[in-house]
Amino acid sequence: MDTERGKKMKLRALLVVITTAHSVRCFDYIQTTFKRQIPEVSTGTLPLQPMYATQSTTRVACFETCHFTTGCQSVMFDGDLCQLYNHTVPGYNGDTLFAVVQRTAYSNEHDFTASKCTENGYVYNAPFSVCYKADTTLANNTYARQLCSQSGGRLMVIDSSMKQNFIESITFPTGVGVSNFRIDALKSGGTWRYADGREITSFYWGTGQPSNGYPTICIEMTSHKWNDVHVNYNHAVLCEKVL
Structure with a gap:
């Protein structure tokens, strides 16, 4: 050697x-x-x-x-x-x-947590202690997960009323073709689940939703409520980092 x-x-x-x-x-x-x-x-x-x-x-x-x-x-x-x-x-x-x-x-x-949420366009929301990024890149479900992963995060998991309250408190960025933001949810065998396998038990659907029988979920920009969308349709992406 x-x-x-x-x-x-x-x-x-x-x-x-x-x-x-x-x-x-x-x-x-x-x-x-x-x-x-x-x-x-x-x-x-x-x-x-x-x-x-x-x-x-x-x-x-x-x-x-x-x-x-x-x-x-x-x-x-x-x-x-x-x-x-x-x-x-x-x-x-x-x-x-x-x-x-x-x-x-x-x-x-607060300073420690905020320091972990300063890269790749993420923003720290102190009142809700959420590190998030609203990405206007249009993506299908698979690409959306990749985008979040590449920036050190995951698709936004809304698993509590507090998290939904946070969603309803923010202002989404606008862009060409942007009307919805993908979040973490996938319907398989009639059951909605998060990517980690947990069953989704609380839903925050918009008026008249779900209306299409599609297997993924987006947040509507106007109502900030849930809307079922096709897995292959392109929508903006809502990511979060787990702190």
């Missing part, structure tokens, strides 16, 4: 996020993000003396040790040995080394 050192390698990365509540002092939430990275060119140099070393049964436990240790900038976990370093280790060839790429503290739950 020594003859392979110094050769270019593909970049592989794995992000790990550790979050704790009521961690230290006045901060309610502390979040640490770790990243594994194998450099394109490896020096083969081993890290310097660690600031701290301990036995650890799992990689996650090792991450948590760094998370709670002031000054920890990188972690090496090899077998059952967890080593913490107060610096990064550039050029080391190994997939056991993780660097701290971000450590953030939040003083309250």
Whole structure:
């Protein structure tokens, strides 16, 4: 393997996020993000003396040790040995080394939750604690699910009257051909279910709905109520992130 050192390698990365509540002092939430990275060119140099070393049964436990240790900038976990370093280790060839790429503290739950809802066009609604995105891209049911998944979310699940109240409180964006927004629901064998398999037991149909016998559901822009739609018809998409 020594003859392979110094050769270019593909970049592989794995992000790990550790979050704790009521961690230290006045901060309610502390979040640490770790990243594994194998450099394109490896020096083969081993890290310097660690600031701290301990036995650890799992990689996650090792991450948590760094998370709670002031000054920890990188972690090496090899077998059952967890080593913490107060610096990064550039050029080391190994997939056991993780660097701290971000450590953030939040003083309250609202700021912490809102921080997780700031990418890919999502908006955080504090009164209802919902992270959502109304996408005017027209999509059939399959493509709608893909759109939400690609942006880190899922089709909106309306499984409570509070969630429906949230729907009725927002203003939908407009666009060419936009009249409905798809949500998570599929009828099969006469039963409506969410994507996770749970049966839908409460419905918030618009006047005269369902009227077509179609197997998926949209939110009507005008009434904010439910309307059954064809699985292959193109409609706008309502996504959410689970926080």
